[in-house]
Amino acid sequence: MTLTRRSVMVMGAGALVTFGLPMRANAAAEDAVTEFTGGAEVGSEGVTLTAPEIAENGNTVPIEVAAPGAEAILVLAMGNPTPGVARFTFGPLAGSQSASTRIRLAGTQDVVAIAKMKDGSFARASSNVKVTIGGCGG
Amino acid sequence: MADNVRPRVKAPRSAEAGETVTIKTLISHPMESGQRKDADGNTIPRSIIHRFTCAFNGETVIDVAMEPAISTNPYFEFQAVIPDAGDMTFTWHDDDGSVYEETKSIALA
Numbered sequence: 001m002t003l004t005r006r007s008v009m010v011m012g013a014g015a016l017v018t019f020g021l022p023m024r025a026n027a028a029a030e031d032a033v034t035e036f037t038g039g040a041e042v043g044s045e046g047v048t049l050t051a052p053e054i055a056e057n058g059n060t061v062p063i064e065v066a067a068p069g070a071e072a073i074l075v076l077a078m079g080n081p082t083p084g085v086a087r088f089t090f091g092p093l094a095g096s097q098s099a100s101t102r103i104r105l106a107g108t109q110d111v112v113a114i115a116k117m118k119d120g121s122f123a124r125a126s127s128n129v130k131v132t133i134g135g136c137g138g
Numbered sequence: 139m140a141d142n143v144r145p146r147v148k149a150p151r152s153a154e155a156g157e158t159v160t161i162k163t164l165i166s167h168p169m170e171s172g173q174r175k176d177a178d179g180n181t182i183p184r185s186i187i188h189r190f191t192c193a194f195n196g197e198t199v200i201d202v203a204m205e206p207a208i209s210t211n212p213y214f215e216f217q218a219v220i221p222d223a224g225d226m227t228f229t230w231h232d233d234d235g236s237v238y239e240e241t242k243s244i245a246l247a
Contacts, residue, residue, distance in 0.1 A: 060209040077207055081173055084205035088216075091198025095158035099200065102166030102209040104171065135209075 029083035046123040047115040058135030066098035067115035079109025103137035171206035189231040193222040
């Protein structure tokens with residue numbers, strides 16, 4: 001294949017789509033993290049995120065979050081068009097600070113859980129999920 | 139608009155006082171994300187359930203703020219402490235303003 005001006009332009013645009021979009025989504029995700037934590041330092045202990053290593057279907061990916069002593073847990077999908085997934089707020093009658101649900105993932109990406117503890121500190125856990133078929137109906 | 143929205147809740151009929159029980163909820167809902175396009179290339183508008191709450195005798199168990207990244211037919215599993223006999227109420231808030239409710243009575247064993 002000869003390298004014409006046209007094919008170079010097409011490849012350039014392709015590269016922009018591949019690398020440009022995740023960066024923009026990441027910025028939105030970081031904003032969501034900052035909004036939740038208020039810019040406070042985020043530790044790494046105290047929250048667990050259970051997600052499959054490989055999800056065949058991005059439309060329903062089972063996840064479980066648990067953070068003993070947390071008052072709220074924020075779940076983000078870093079590679080989705082909109083990073084927010086859910087925010088769990090636990091009341092006085094919660095038996096444990098854990099919950100499971102099923103989420104949509106647009107493609108292979110990191111899923112992040114951030115727990116807000118009762119003492120005001122934050123903890124973060126992240127898990128990479130490989131998605132075979134994306135779940136955003138592109 | 140979502141048709142045939144049917145909540146389903148699995149909770150024990152009775153529990154010991156102070157016991158921690160597992161609750162499972164499922165509600166049939168398309169959870170249209172607002173990202174998909176129809177055959178003509180028009181974006182299908184977002185229509186999701188954006189909030190789910192569970193309370194026992196008026197005290198909150200869990201309150202979930204949901205985004206379009208929650209799957210079709212939202213499913214939640216969580217745990218609740220049962221201090222006394224009473225009613226567990228589940229509410230789902232739809233984007234279109236509808237509120238779907240379900241109540242389960244739990245007796246003391």
